[in-house]
Amino acid sequence: MTILADRLTDNRRRVLAWFQDDVFRRLFVNAGKLLSANVVGAVLGLIAAVLTARALGPQDYGILALVLVYQLTVGKLVTFDAWQAVIKFGSEALHADDRAGLRQLVKFGFALDIASALVGMALAMALAGPVIGLLGWDASVRPLVVLYSVLILFSLSGTPIGVLRLFDRFDLLSYTAILSGVVRLAGVAWCLLTNQRLFGFVLVYLITGIVGQLYQVFASLWVLRKQNVTGVINEPLRGIRRRFPGIADYVWTTNLTMTVRMLSREADGLFIAALTTPAALGLFKVAKQFAGVLPRFSDPLSQSIYPELARAWAARDAGRFVSLIKRTTLFTAAAAFGGWFVFLLAGRWIIRWTVGPAYQDAYWVTVFYLLALVI
Template identity: 25%
Template structure:
């Protein structure tokens, strides 16, 4: 991918402000996600139909375990790059920016190494507890290793803080396109769990490599030997980085437990077939959750800049505008899930998955609550209140655990209802906290 010299200078260009810039970035992300959604529906249909309910359940458990391990081993360094790199990148202080990036990259590598060890213990020590076929253990381990090393988020943060969402869209399109092409080839060769896992891992690794290449081409002055190392100096200059790392790590881990834990619980206690049924419904429900994540990636860089360059009234209006748009979107996707959930599941997975329609409804409600609160976490992070999302996520996980304990006799739908209850509690608490923080910011500005 060749970037012209003038394109590399774009990081220093003045930003388009506020909501307009967020919508521009969302448009880029939605263009990529729209393409990805079409591809994912196609390859998900091939995957679920060709493997059958039980093998699709095995695939789902391996994939969910992999995502959980990625969250446990990842420090979401992209958020640190955005929060602490916004100011040096705006000033074109590539030396400071590069040192921050190398610090985040080193933490990414350390996390992936530790995650590999954890994956070894999980699969070779507790593979039976996951109800996995013993012949899947080796391939599951290596698949998880590939996910751990491909999903480092430091280069993603570089692309986002430099406002190059267009390049990120092109890179991320590799995964859905590659998976779809691989699925068609696997159908010709003969569908197996191992072949699908290999294809998924290959394109994840390729995307991770491309992200690093794009990041280096954007800021070669930052990513060089002169800026490598100096970790102690970087931490001294950014004394809040360790605290921010710890909070975002714990928060992302709880988020992974919330999103992947129910699939693992269903597989562990209700069997792999039930896990496959739940997973397909969850895939559609989490499609809404992915929209939330997409909006967060577009919102956080803009909030990080807006909080330092705009008056509090303008910042508050920006938060309010984004929240209103997201809430309306949440209502819309819930209605789609209610009225079109069963036809979609039948179209994608076939008649064996039709029963998942009742599971999809509470999962879509949960994802809609997540979408409605999409502006809250970036707002709290950008204003130095990252501890609140962590506490609220902890409460939501506790509600989820209690809900699963009491509702599990209902089967997978009971787990789905527990997920919706936890997310509803999270939305209520997050709304109250954001309102309180915003009021305190207004009062602080008036006092100044």
């Protein structure tokens, strides 16, 4: 018993010592900003989802789920997530006090965002009919899919997210979840008060997405101005590969990684749509909605660690790099298993008193989906 007590004491001291590290403490401060906003955003989003599911029922809620997952899948397949490149090479530019290089990098990121958004929207609209036919769904769904594909045109948040994280403006980034949650909840309330059906809800979700994307763009431009990074649009892109060796390969590699990760999280809805009915997809959407609360708590830590890792890498500090990964992995794993266990015990009650008895069959789907996320 004495040996066990000594080990527990040593582990406690070791964990407390982690928070004496300025980098680790800053990591948790930034994660805390995102987490507090994510909690509010998750609550608002969950309330909106519950009201939507109750109003539409499993059948129409399943159609809404298809509309959402189609836009997300096609959009992510085509658009670039430039934020990782902005952070990595931006950290190097800041470390070398290369303002011209930073302007060039930001312009490169925005150019990727805009070009891929245009291509993505056109492709999504063109493929809407064939995909719906391939899935065996009613052709009446196509106008809704085409309408919601407009959101891809505004999917320009890759570079803005990178800029906000690069300059540690996690407070501004965190407001996205709250703003989107408030707008969506207000829109859903309008749908309920005016007896809107499926089209009205699709329109509300579209407007919510556009508002969130545009907010991040304007917030990043404001931060660049505050940091005296002006004249971005006039900075020539010529020579960017010489200034940032490996940037093209890095962008392609990270985009492929993020695309595969997104497909593992989101594209399952398309497979469910192809194999089952809209009502079954509606149940699956509810399960994902509840399971999506868990990443809301873990993602802030993952998002906050990336700039710190980029700084450690730019400074060639391998010890700090490895230490940050080990410590954040431990905290994330503990929180994830705790969340899964809570739903395992109280999940049936939660589903019954939120979305209603019509979605009770979503319990076991949610349990296993949560477990897969944890693992």
